[in-house]
Amino acid sequence: KQIVILPGDGIGKEIMDAAVRVLQAIAENFNHQFTFSEHLIGGAAIDGEQSPLPETTIHACKKADAVLLGAVGGEKWDALPGDKRPEKGLLGIRKELGLFANLRPIKAFTPLLHASPLKEEIVAGSNILIVRELTGGLYFGEPKKRIPEENAVVDTLYYTRTEIEQIVDKAFQTARTRKKRVTSVDKANVLESSRMWREVVEEKSKQYPDIAVDHLLVDAAAMKLITNPKQFDVIVTENMFGDILSDEASVLTGSLGMLPSASVRTDGVGLYEPVHGSAPDIAGKGIANPLGMILSASSMLRQSFGMEQEADEIEYAVETTLEQGYHTPDLSIKNGTVVGTKQMTEIILGNLA
Amino acid sequence: KQIVILPGDGIGKEIMDAAVRVLQAIAENFNHQFTFSEHLIGGAAIDGEQSPLPETTIHACKKADAVLLGAVGGEKWDALPGDKRPEKGLLGIRKELGLFANLRPIKAFTPLLHASPLKEEIVAGSNILIVRELTGGLYFGEPKKRIPEENAVVDTLYYTRTEIEQIVDKAFQTARTRKKRVTSVDKANVLESSRMWREVVEEKSKQYPDIAVDHLLVDAAAMKLITNPKQFDVIVTENMFGDILSDEASVLTGSLGMLPSASVRTDGVGLYEPVHGSAPDIAGKGIANPLGMILSASSMLRQSFGMEQEADEIEYAVETTLEQGYHTPDLSIKNGTVVGTKQMTEIILGNLA
Ligand SMILES: CC(C)[C@H](C(=O)O)[C@@H](O)C(=O)O
Ligand SMILES: CC(C)[C@H](C(=O)O)[C@@H](O)C(=O)O
DSSP: OEEEEEEESTTHHHHHHHHHHHHHHHHHHHTOOOEEEEOOOHHHHHHHHSSSSOHHHHHHHHHSSEEEEEEOOOGGGTTSOGGGSHHHHHHHHHHHHTOOEEEEEEEOOGGGGGGSSBOHHHHTTOEEEEEEEOSSGGGTEEEEEEEGGGTEEEEEEEEEHHHHHHHHHHHHHHHHTTTSEEEEEEOTTTOHHHHHHHHHHHHHHTTOTTSEEEEEEHHHHHHHHHHOGGGOSEEEEOHHHHHHHHHHHHTTTSOGGGOEEEEEOTTSOEEEEESSOOOGGGTTTTOOOOHHHHHHHHHHHHHTTOOHHHHHHHHHHHHHHHHTTEEOTTSOOTTOEEOOHHHHHHHHHHHOO | OEEEEEEESTTHHHHHHHHHHHHHHHHHHHTOOOEEEEOOOHHHHHHHHSSSSOHHHHHHHHHSSEEEEEEOOOGGGTTSOGGGSHHHHHHHHHHHHTOOEEEEEEEOOGGGGGGSSBOHHHHTTOEEEEEEEOSSGGGTEEEEEEEGGGTEEEEEEEEEHHHHHHHHHHHHHHHHTTTSEEEEEEOTTTOHHHHHHHHHHHHHHTTOTTSEEEEEEHHHHHHHHHHOGGGOSEEEEOHHHHHHHHHHHHTTTSOGGGOEEEEEOTTSOEEEEESSOOOGGGTTTTOOOOHHHHHHHHHHHHHTTOOHHHHHHHHHHHHHHHHTTEEOTTSOOTTOEEOOHHHHHHHHHHHOO
16 A cells, blocks of 8 residues: 655654554554655645645655645744645645545543543533535635725635535445434525535435434534534534534544544545644654544544554554553643653554554 | 614514613613614514515614614524525624624623533633624625536625724724733635735734734634633634634533624614524523523613613623522523523512612
8 A cells, every 4th residue: 555644844743753653563463565655745845845735745645545644834834925835735635636525533532531621521422523525615716816906805615516415425424334413514594505505415315314414504513512512423514614613623522632534535545634733832842642643544544445453453552542541741631641752652552452 | 762673583572572671771760761663574574574674674773773683583484595584684684784893792600600511610701702794704795696507506705805994993992992802813824815804904903002913713713712712802703704603602601591792883873682592492481581682782772872881780780680599491500590581580670770
């Protein structure tokens, strides 16, 4: 299997090293061949090649079976114009690879729960999967520009019906492997695109009679994620709503540093990255939490390579490690032991069967 | 003072009755003349006049000094097409009156805090004002339609620079009466409109050197409202982000039923409504919480009529009532007494000086 690794900026390099070591151990244990080729993206690519997404990176990713991404961005590049910024690399690679579905699982890890901002009884047992449309909507619609004659500005929320069908299908399919409930989030009382979205969900739901469906307005969803996160199984929504709601959801369980994310298309190719950012303030200090990256790698094994057992093994090692009380400084475990990135990685490797 | 009252749907009528009684008591105590004229909006107007916003209602509101609104909407009208729905009445009246600024205060009431989904230490002391742009952006931009040739759909996020300046000004001015901090929320790494928004905030901030400003991406804001709500004073943002974030924020303190909202323009005319909805499930049962509506009326006295002392008196009566332990069934107070809408109103009247 050909894996492209894009460490990116900030703590990206440290956590990527950790994930690669774990994957190498898995390759050995299960007799797989993983080859890794490293490329530039984001700020690192701006510094090295004057572009947040160099052609060589795009080319390598297109040939790969899967891509692992650390994180992009940092203050250093914040003053650059829109199309020269590190984030453009991320948006660009999603679009170039056609990764239309972003899967963001949010699961309560019991040892970490007490650090949640929510009361434990509200959040315990939550297990949500947000399925976010990733290559359409306000992010990419044209026109997206200044209108000097009107001293105005415009962005465009555009979807084809096919794009909506595609992501809604993905949500229903994924719900089949879970609790068989889909909540579709839109703003149908205001947006025409949401009204089409709702129609598509209703239509598609006939093909999935085993899946229960409901609709929620985005403002109500933002409330219910906090007041009753346990009510959700799969949430499906458009790009911008998905960006906001998945980040909102990511802090509910007190374990942001643990959360993986997968951006996929229908043929199994995918890009896997942790939810947390590049954290430039702690970069190079050896204290970054590698678990979000390691769990992203495990998600890659499961979703792009169909290696269920291998993925299970990594997840089991992570859970065992937390139960043993080991955690990096961004997390909190009662009577736990704080360790750095390298030590954490060693412990995970030790906990692999 | 001419006040138009629009009870609307669901519990709208019950809570409006309560607010009018409180205003009448204030008028007597302070020797004011308030005249009330009632009109139809939302579902009630659809049933009565085949339009969610009849001309007579628009006309009356335009002549009024202020408007009080109960709530609109309900399942009964959910199947109607987009432009015939109750919400169109609300969107229409905001636009007709040019109410470009929606002010949503979120304040922790100590007796209610234990019912917050958040841990008390996280939320106690929070006091946020969300200033949401209300007449532009995705809500009103054109085109907003199906594109049959492309089997696609489009909504448009359009702002003139003047519209942005206007709302940013309002936020800075309001921050002067508070803790002098403004957090501007945008998605400048993706939206061109957000990049213009950020420029305007930077420019305007020079005219308000006494106000501290920072910028936050909307996804990060959705996280920080939960992890550290106390860090915020005034938040200013565009229409759709404001819709999502203000509803998210409204559940933090465990007192959604208490929250007022004001939609204003520069000359003092405004529309005041509680944040909670029309709650058709409890309509007519006499158990609706009138406090959000009563506090909206007090906000009208303060913001449209400049009646500070009168507004203070209502707020004081509400706080006293909660401290005495009285609350409607939607709230929870330790060792409190559950009362209905009418009884709650009597107690508030009794607690007015
Ligand atoms: C960096 C940014 C452009 C990106 C997005 O908004 O998609 C990020 O917030 C994410 O969610 O992956
Ligand atoms: C009813 C709806 C159109 C409205 C909005 O989105 O503005 C409501 O959610 C609000 O926030 O007042």
